[in-house]
Amino acid sequence: MFQSNVFPYLLLFLFTGGTSCKKNPHATEPPQQQGIVTQQPKGTPVGENYTEMVGSAGGTVTSSDGLLEIEIPPGALTADTEIGIQPLRHTATSPIGKSYRLTPHGQTFKKSVTVRFNYWKYKDVLGSALAPEIAFQKESGEWVCTGGNVNDTARKIISVQTGHFSDWALIASMELSPVTKTLGVGKTVTLKAFRYVFPDVGEWLAPLSLPNAGTGKPKLIEKQYIRKWTLHGPGKLETKGSEAVYTAPASAPAHSTATISLELNVNGKQVLLISTIQIVTEGIHISIDGGEWQSYPGWAVKMDELFRFSMSNIRSSEDMPQIVFQWPENDKMKSDGLLFWSMDDEDRTDVNFEYDEPDFRRMWISIFDDGLRTFDSAGFLHVEETEESGTKYISGSFFIGKAGLLDRENGQQIKTGNINGTFKVQRRW
Numbered sequence: 001m002f003q004s005n006v007f008p009y010l011l012l013f014l015f016t017g018g019t020s021c022k023k024n025p026h027a028t029e030p031p032q033q034q035g036i037v038t039q040q041p042k043g044t045p046v047g048e049n050y051t052e053m054v055g056s057a058g059g060t061v062t063s064s065d066g067l068l069e070i071e072i073p074p075g076a077l078t079a080d081t082e083i084g085i086q087p088l089r090h091t092a093t094s095p096i097g098k099s100y101r102l103t104p105h106g107q108t109f110k111k112s113v114t115v116r117f118n119y120w121k122y123k124d125v126l127g128s129a130l131a132p133e134i135a136f137q138k139e140s141g142e143w144v145c146t147g148g149n150v151n152d153t154a155r156k157i158i159s160v161q162t163g164h165f166s167d168w169a170l171i172a173s174m175e176l177s178p179v180t181k182t183l184g185v186g187k188t189v190t191l192k193a194f195r196y197v198f199p200d201v202g203e204w205l206a207p208l209s210l211p212n213a214g215t216g217k218p219k220l221i222e223k224q225y226i227r228k229w230t231l232h233g234p235g236k237l238e239t240k241g242s243e244a245v246y247t248a249p250a251s252a253p254a255h256s257t258a259t260i261s262l263e264l265n266v267n268g269k270q271v272l273l274i275s276t277i278q279i280v281t282e283g284i285h286i287s288i289d290g291g292e293w294q295s296y297p298g299w300a301v302k303m304d305e306l307f308r309f310s311m312s313n314i315r316s317s318e319d320m321p322q323i324v325f326q327w328p329e330n331d332k333m334k335s336d337g338l339l340f341w342s343m344d345d346e347d348r349t350d351v352n353f354e355y356d357e358p359d360f361r362r363m364w365i366s367i368f369d370d371g372l373r374t375f376d377s378a379g380f381l382h383v384e385e386t387e388e389s390g391t392k393y394i395s396g397s398f399f400i401g402k403a404g405l406l407d408r409e410n411g412q413q414i415k416t417g418n419i420n421g422t423f424k425v426q427r428r429w
Helices: 006-019 120-125
Strands: 050-054 059-062 068-072 081-088 095-103 108-118 132-137 143-145 150-152 157-164 167-172 174-177 180-183 188-198 213-220 226-232 236-240 243-247 257-266 269-279 283-288 294-296 298-303 308-313 322-328 337-339 352-356 362-365 367-369 374-376 378-388 391-407 413-427
Touching (some): 050 059, 059 081, 068 081, 120 378, 120 391, 143 167, 174 257, 174 269, 180 188, 180 391, 188 257, 188 269, 226 236, 243 257, 352 391, 362 413, 367 413
Parallel strands (some): 180 269, 298 413
Antiparallel strands (some): 068 108, 143 213, 174 188, 188 243, 226 257, 257 269, 283 413, 298 308, 308 322, 337 378, 362 391, 367 374, 391 413
16 A cells, blocks of 8 residues: 555645646757866755664665665674765766765775665666666765676666765766657757766776766767667668767657667677657657557646646546646756656655546556555656747656556555656647
8 A cells, every 4th residue: 555645645736736737967969078077066955864773783775765775794884873865966967866975974884885776767768778877976076987887787776886975876878869859740859979977097988897987078979989870660860970860750640759779889899879759749648558549638837836847638528537747847947857757755846647537536646556665656757848830838758667556545556557658738838
């Protein structure tokens, strides 16, 4: 059963979001200077700090969201120590999810401890299975990769050993940007192959194994690594080195998808970068658990007093569902961004989805229950602000992995499923 405080919140969410009417980490514009290690501000807390006492016998501490684990071996500590994990807003150039402040800040150990990230929640926005890297933020503000990562791509777990605590996070070491994109019929988008890590010595490697590789403004991947571009799906692709231009077809169904892959060869290792382009038309288009696609008219509004945005379908008859999305404004006070489902965050920062069936007896939501506790669903919400002939829109795509289907009468989860969709609706701001 869901935690007792979740269901009342969802009811409030429905009535506030359904009736009212971050900075994008995957920049598509090239930097003026490429390959520059940059200093970034410290992340600010998001949610509560989880703490647990660990002594000389060692132990394992897991973050409240279940995505970060610290394994402390026997003898690493000489006295009982309160170990804390504080989620933060990620400030690296190519962030994956949140960063985490491991406390006591600056704590050192007699033996190396293992910092382990589970990235299953973010797998659908990674341009490559080899893209995730573990990094920590130096006091100077630079994010630095440690090297020596062990990446279990099957289980979506990556780990590293360290002798100190600071702010730790996952970053994307490389990507085909944009990783995900929505595009109108006949429109074009420029794709660029970037890397974000710059070792002090030696050649760029994949997966990264050299220590002290700084991160910062992206660099176009060098031409000697480029092997082959491939387009699967509708449209046309024109390539030149580490860049390509994709043109959508003149007409296509609302849920058409084009997948573009770029094959690299780095130090004899094959690396594949992926970008997914969704062709969109007006409306909210949704498929639940692999079922038939359904389309509904919709709109989006800005809730100034809450610093949030809301998008919903227009429920014009009783045989239609009620669909509601809510998400926070980004650093520029706009709706654009690549966001991850986070119903357990603070009210102003959480990202929510709710789909009420027409009779309002059951609803799909962006959290699920594993039998012990609730977790935010995997997947993403990608939003872009656009304007066409004087009409303002938001368009984008979404995926919810392990969405929970909830019985509204008793609050119990019936099952989990996957939800796919695209949207293009008029915005009223």
